[in-house]
Amino acid sequence: MKISMDIELKDIPGQLVLALEPVSGLGGNILSVLHQRDKKTPAGRIPVELVIEIEEKRLERLVEQLEERGVSVVRTGEVSLRESMVVLLIGHIVHSDLGETIDSIDRTGFAEIVGLSLSMPGVDKESSALVTLSALGTKELDEALKILKRTASKKNITIIPPI
Amino acid sequence: MKTVKISIIGFGYVGAGVAEVIRRKREDIAHKYGMEIKIVGIADLGGIFIDESGLDEAELLKLKTGEKKWERQDNMTTLDLIRDVEHDVMVETTPTNVITGEPGLTHIVTALESGRHVVTSNKGPLALEYSHLVNLAAKQNTELKFEASVGGAMPIISLVRSNLAGNGVLSIQGILNGTCNYILTRMAEEGLPYEHVLKEAQELGLAEADPSKDVEGVDTAVKLVILANAVFGMNATYKDVEMAGITNITSDALQLAEEAGYVIKLIGEVNMEGGLKVRPRLVPKHDPLNVSGTLNVATIKTDLAGDITVIGKGAGPIEAASAILADIISIYS
Numbered sequence: 332m333k334i335s336m337d338i339e340l341k342d343i344p345g346q347l348v349l350a351l352e353p354v355s356g357l358g359g360n361i362l363s364v365l366h367q368r369d370k371k372t373p374a375g376r377i378p379v380e381l382v383i384e385i386e387e388k389r390l391e392r393l394v395e396q397l398e399e400r401g402v403s404v405v406r407t408g409e410v411s412l413r414e415s416m417v418v419l420l421i422g423h424i425v426h427s428d429l430g431e432t433i434d435s436i437d438r439t440g441f442a443e444i445v446g447l448s449l450s451m452p453g454v455d456k457e458s459s460a461l462v463t464l465s466a467l468g469t470k471e472l473d474e475a476l477k478i479l480k481r482t483a484s485k486k487n488i489t490i491i492p493p494i
Numbered sequence: 495m496k497t498v499k500i501s502i503i504g505f506g507y508v509g510a511g512v513a514e515v516i517r518r519k520r521e522d523i524a525h526k527y528g529m530e531i532k533i534v535g536i537a538d539l540g541g542i543f544i545d546e547s548g549l550d551e552a553e554l555l556k557l558k559t560g561e562k563k564w565e566r567q568d569n570m571t572t573l574d575l576i577r578d579v580e581h582d583v584m585v586e587t588t589p590t591n592v593i594t595g596e597p598g599l600t601h602i603v604t605a606l607e608s609g610r611h612v613v614t615s616n617k618g619p620l621a622l623e624y625s626h627l628v629n630l631a632a633k634q635n636t637e638l639k640f641e642a643s644v645g646g647a648m649p650i651i652s653l654v655r656s657n658l659a660g661n662g663v664l665s666i667q668g669i670l671n672g673t674c675n676y677i678l679t680r681m682a683e684e685g686l687p688y689e690h691v692l693k694e695a696q697e698l699g700l701a702e703a704d705p706s707k708d709v710e711g712v713d714t715a716v717k718l719v720i721l722a723n724a725v726f727g728m729n730a731t732y733k734d735v736e737m738a739g740i741t742n743i744t745s746d747a748l749q750l751a752e753e754a755g756y757v758i759k760l761i762g763e764v765n766m767e768g769g770l771k772v773r774p775r776l777v778p779k780h781d782p783l784n785v786s787g788t789l790n791v792a793t794i795k796t797d798l799a800g801d802i803t804v805i806g807k808g809a810g811p812i813e814a815a816s817a818i819l820a821d822i823i824s825i826y827s
Contacts, residue, residue: 419751419756448750494761
């Protein structure tokens with residue numbers, strides 16, 4: 332299952348590696364790490380937001396192992412995608428491998444394409460797609476839009492984001 | 495009664511519009527502001543007219559109908575007029591050139607150096623040499639005003655500077671080109687293809703024979719640069735704008751957007767982080783930015799007043815002249 336986890340690290344070198352090791356040790360997969368070095372808690376610790384994929388029964392072990400290493404786990408929860416936006420694409424979308432474009436967003440772990448409507452006027456004509464993106468938060472949503480923009484510009488697709 | 499002597503450099507639609515509104519509003523302006531505006535010189539490619547005691551606007555407007563012919567008076571050049579004929583405000587309304595800024599740039603520099611105030615609708619010089627011109631005006635202790643250059647009749651710059659004084663402006667988003675808005679509105683409402691609507695806009699005189707400046711976003715970008723500099727104090731030029739136009743928009747795409755509750759508009763956006771973007775965006779149907787036809791609109795996001803949206807006619811000789819007249823009056827009140 333996908334888990335998002337807020338942890339806090341001591342402000343000394345090597346702490347991030349120390350926190351990530353147990354995840355792979357327990358067969359988990361790290362999907363995203365948001366390391367906010369410029370933000371500190373009042374106690375001088377550095378907050379990090381992790382999104383991981385791990386078997387449900389191993390989650391408790393993971394939290395224990397982190398606490399043993401001096402990493403405090405502030406919150407764990409199943410990933411919920413709270414922010415959404417629609418984006419319109421125009422171009423030879425189907426020919427340019429739509430699946431790959433969708434995968435590149437879904438692979439992030441923090442964002443998904445949750446809706447798609449297509450309009451295909453003719454085989455050699457440009458088609459349009461209205462894509463609904465969802466993500467953990469606004470920052471992740473921006474990041475997902477950037478990925479979509481990169482993919483679109485490589486494939487010569489016009490992208491129309493919302494205001 | 496205070497007499498304000500002006501010259502009008504560039505007597506096209508906008509320049510003639512200025513003469514027309516001065517003629518129409520003479521009594522109002524005298525009554526409300528105790529001011530009489532006299533046109534002492536006009537210049538255009540065709541020639542020059544000068545009369546230090548004031549030209550007759552009705553006579554000047556005959557130049558536009560062909561009842562009166564252009565001539566060159568006293569062997570003067572346009573720059574001689576700006577420099578040597580005694581007047582207070584030069585109104586610069588020559589066509590915009592975004593590559594060199596000329597001839598407007600030289601006209602404005604010459605007027606400021608001669609100690610004259612400048613009121614202009616010309617975007618090119620402002621988009622290319624904004625800080626140079628503003629500094630020159632400050633050094634000469636003269637005013638440089640340009641409300642008509644962005645959004646025609648729609649007040650943005652003076653709105654932010656006067657009425658919203660004290661507010662921090664977070665961003666400005668808007669439709670600043672009526673031609674693009676007309677094309678996108680017609681395409682969306684009638685399901686017509688881009689080429690067809692463009693041709694229609696050209697027949698109606700809403701788009702030029704070479705529509706690239708409008709439809710590729712250049713015109714919007716130039717206006718955005720003026721806003722970035724005037725409102726956000728940036729030192730941006732046209733090259734700083736990330737730009738995409740409307741030529742790729744299909745009626746299918748508009749249809750798809752409509753089904754999801756959106757319209758597509760060419761939106762210019764400038765924010766305090768320094769990003770300048772012109773690109774088609776999805777606008778929710780109920781958003782105030784969804785205005786149709788040739789209208790312009792801008793939403794100003796501020797830290798105290800929240801969002802303020804202004805809607806108005808972005809083009810047209812009388813509309814542009816309205817902004818120019820307001821600028822002239824504001825110099826003296």
